[in-house]
Amino acid sequence: MYRLNIKKLGFAFGLTGTLIYLxxxxxxxxxxxxxxxxxxxxxxxxxxxxxxxKMDVPLIEVLMGIVQTFILWWLIGACIGAFYNAQIKIKK
Incomplete structure (x- = not known):
């Protein structure tokens, strides 16, 4: 079975979440x-x-929102990757 790269999956989720935010x-x-x-x-x-x-969002809130969204979705992707990998049975 193929194992997922947790960091790369987290990064993909983070970028996807950021694109949705944008x-x-x-x-x-x-x-x-x-x-x-x-x-x-x-x-x-x-x-x-x-x-x-709220339509009049200050720029600093927008930037913080982008960073927070990336971190949140990175963590979600990393957790999914870790949980997926934990379920794979390794053949010996």
Missing amino acids: GCIIVMKTAGQEGTTIFFNSLLHGLDTTSII
Whole structure:
């Protein structure tokens, strides 16, 4: 059975999460308040996001969000890789 490289899988997850975060930024910048609300309401199965969407996010919060998103998704990917590898039976 093939063993996953935990660090590489974590990195792939981290980059994917970061791309999703950047996609969110693009939606917010291009769609405006109303379009962003409509987009996320439909994405979240009708959950009303009107009161929680903040459009004037300071740059430092955006940068911290990107870093935190990468770290969180790196950890998720690394855990999945480790759990997957732990289940593989090694043939002797």
